[in-house]
Amino acid sequence: MPDESLLAIDFGTSNTVAVLARGDGAPEPLLVDGFPVLPSTVFNTRDGRLLVGRDAQRASASDPARCEPNPKRRIDDTSVLLGDREFAVPELIGAVLRRVWDEARRVNGTGVDRLVLTHPVNWGERRLGLLRAAADAAGVPVRPTLIPEPVAAAHRFAADSVERVGPGRFGLVYDLGAGTCDITLIRHRGTAFETGHTDGLPDVGGLDIDYALVALLRQWYPRGDIWRRLESPDTPADRRHRRLLWEDVRTTKELLSRESSASVFIPLLEVDTHLTRTELEDVARPLIRRTIDVATRVAAMADGGVQAIYLTGGASRMPLVATEMLRALGVPAIVAEQPELVIASGAVRAAVAPTHQPDAAAVPVPPIFEYDPTAYNTDPVPADFGITPEEIRNVQFSTVKLREGYDEEEVDAYLDEAEARVARGETPAVPGQTVVFKVTRLREGYAMNEVDDFVDRLIALSDAADARGSA
Numbered sequence: 001m002p003d004e005s006l007l008a009i010d011f012g013t014s015n016t017v018a019v020l021a022r023g024d025g026a027p028e029p030l031l032v033d034g035f036p037v038l039p040s041t042v043f044n045t046r047d048g049r050l051l052v053g054r055d056a057q058r059a060s061a062s063d064p065a066r067c068e069p070n071p072k073r074r075i076d077d078t079s080v081l082l083g084d085r086e087f088a089v090p091e092l093i094g095a096v097l098r099r100v101w102d103e104a105r106r107v108n109g110t111g112v113d114r115l116v117l118t119h120p121v122n123w124g125e126r127r128l129g130l131l132r133a134a135a136d137a138a139g140v141p142v143r144p145t146l147i148p149e150p151v152a153a154a155h156r157f158a159a160d161s162v163e164r165v166g167p168g169r170f171g172l173v174y175d176l177g178a179g180t181c182d183i184t185l186i187r188h189r190g191t192a193f194e195t196g197h198t199d200g201l202p203d204v205g206g207l208d209i210d211y212a213l214v215a216l217l218r219q220w221y222p223r224g225d226i227w228r229r230l231e232s233p234d235t236p237a238d239r240r241h242r243r244l245l246w247e248d249v250r251t252t253k254e255l256l257s258r259e260s261s262a263s264v265f266i267p268l269l270e271v272d273t274h275l276t277r278t279e280l281e282d283v284a285r286p287l288i289r290r291t292i293d294v295a296t297r298v299a300a301m302a303d304g305g306v307q308a309i310y311l312t313g314g315a316s317r318m319p320l321v322a323t324e325m326l327r328a329l330g331v332p333a334i335v336a337e338q339p340e341l342v343i344a345s346g347a348v349r350a351a352v353a354p355t356h357q358p359d360a361a362a363v364p365v366p367p368i369f370e371y372d373p374t375a376y377n378t379d380p381v382p383a384d385f386g387i388t389p390e391e392i393r394n395v396q397f398s399t400v401k402l403r404e405g406y407d408e409e410e411v412d413a414y415l416d417e418a419e420a421r422v423a424r425g426e427t428p429a430v431p432g433q434t435v436v437f438k439v440t441r442l443r444e445g446y447a448m449n450e451v452d453d454f455v456d457r458l459i460a461l462s463d464a465a466d467a468r469g470s471a
């Protein structure tokens with residue numbers, strides 16, 4: 001380890017984890033508020049301060065509109081409205097980094113010499129610029145070193161894979177976090193490791209499994225009035241109910257990785273419902289299979305197949321992940337003991353490896369990692385259609401039951417496609433296309449006038465962009 005002190009921060013969708021390496025000892029997880037995992041949540045107080053982590057979670061109970069639980073998911077938003085103030089994304093991320101940075105300085109006694117930040121492998125220059133700006137906004141006086149998350153993970157596993165993988169052969173790192181799934185090949189070459197092809201799904205993580213579980217509960221208890229209150233709460237009490245529901249769903253899901261059944265409480269309905277691991281797996285399987293399909297594609301690029309599969313990220317604790325992986329690839333996966341810590345501790349090793357080669361014993365991970373960020377840049381093309389993917393994702397319609405409405409599944413599928421189109425830099429709708437949704441009677445549907453207004457807007461924006469393009 002270097003004489004200098006080094007702090008590596010893995011700023012995640014749900015959780016931020018940091019590891020501090022001091023000249024005098026092995027790197028250690030940094031405890032913030034006594035925990036190695038800091039929720040990435042931020043909250044704008046009425047007197048204009050940004051609270052972070054558990055403080056922010058607690059404060060959000062009374063006023064969730066002032067809270068953003070997943071600032072990383074907002075990386076492409078120009079600004080984020082929290083209560084009465086708009087924040088630039090670097091300010092929000094910066095608040096989280098600042099909390100960790102201050103704690104590291106306090107623990108270290110003196111300043112911290114170097115900062116390493118990890119990021120999803122597919123972040124391009126624009127998003128990386130925002131991450132650097134966040135470190136600036138946090139008042140960090142040093143320029144951060146940026147390392148892709150899978151590269152960090154590969155370093156964490158490299159020592160193990162020297163034996164397991166063997167010269168010239170490949171390992172696979174699978175990281176299923178709260179918001180994204182990243183899959184990367186690592187190759188053992190001579191005395192070095194390098195990262196190879198990497199791919200992933202930007203929209204699949206533990207949060208999406210939470211969504212799927214809520215949808216299941218909704219199906220079991222089709223009480224439109226209650227779900228409307230839970231989904232678009234208007235009162236402080238209902239906001240609290242909503243938060244309780246999501247928290248309970250998340251913890252129940254986590255418990256089901258260890259137990260075969262658990263109960264989940266649905267506020268307002270006041271029911272404690274029984275949920276089995278099999279039921280959870282049934283709703284999670286389509287999502288997990290999508291990630292396994294990507295893993296299979298990536299593994300197929302390894303000449304001679306993959307010798308070891310490393311699972312990381314909190315959501316990889318679901319036993320289903322290892323089962324499906326084994327079924328698809330025939331290789332038993334190695335599950336990290338503390339998957340949340342893998343990226344930050346690997347980042348420390350990655351950051352020190354290149355400058356500390358001579359003492360092989362002190363540096364178990366050899367330094368050669370090839371990584372070409374331009375190859376995986378998926379920053380959205382900044383096309384100006386007058387609407388962002390987030391706006392489309394966040395649109396909400398009232399539900400009607402006794403009147404005619406539009407089939408919710410059809411409308412949702414249409415909006416998903418519109419969101420994906422804008423994210424790809426295409427117009428939200430196909431210009432000139434007519435959209436017709438199935439009409440529902442005596443079962444829930446979306447209010448037709450609201451959907452019509454929104455779809456008309458998407459089509460008008462698309463037609464206008466099309467006219468500009470062909471003008």
Ligand SMILES: Nc1ncnc2c1ncn2[C@@H]1O[C@H](COP(=O)(O)OP(=O)(O)OP(=O)(O)O)[C@@H](O)[C@H]1O
Binds near residue numbers: 179205255258
């Ligand atoms: N025992 C468990 N079983 C299932 N899921 C779990 C378990 N423990 C944690 N998770 C889930 O893991 C996710 C958090 O993982 P992690 O901290 O690795 O994500 P992150 O780094 O914040 O997100 P990302 O890497 O996508 O930005 C949450 O969705 C959480 O519910």
Ligand SMILES: [Mg+2]
Binds near residue numbers: 010012013178313343
């Ligand atoms: Mg992560």
